[in-house]
């Protein structure tokens with residue numbers, strides 16, 4: 001069961017993909033749709049195939065230079 005989830009502000013995201021590299025659970029991917037400034041933003045994988053999901057470790061939010069990620073603990 002996932003212990004957390006994130007929200008990514010896709011129009012704030014500059015598509016650097018640092019969050020994708022740092023996520024230990026690999027639950028962030030590149031969106032196929034560009035945002036309004038023309039970047040391919042990161043998007044959260046809510047239901048990963050391995051069923052594990054986000055741990056709310058906050059590493060993605062810490063690494064994001066654009067403060068585009070908020071981390072929540074699952075209820």
Ligand code: SF4
Nearest residue numbers: 013014016017019064
């Ligand atoms: S680290 Fe932030 S700006 Fe970079 S891809 Fe992830 S959400 Fe976007």
Ligand code: SF4
Nearest residue numbers: 023054055057058060
């Ligand atoms: S909080 Fe941790 S596990 Fe969840 S998406 Fe961010 S880096 Fe991945």
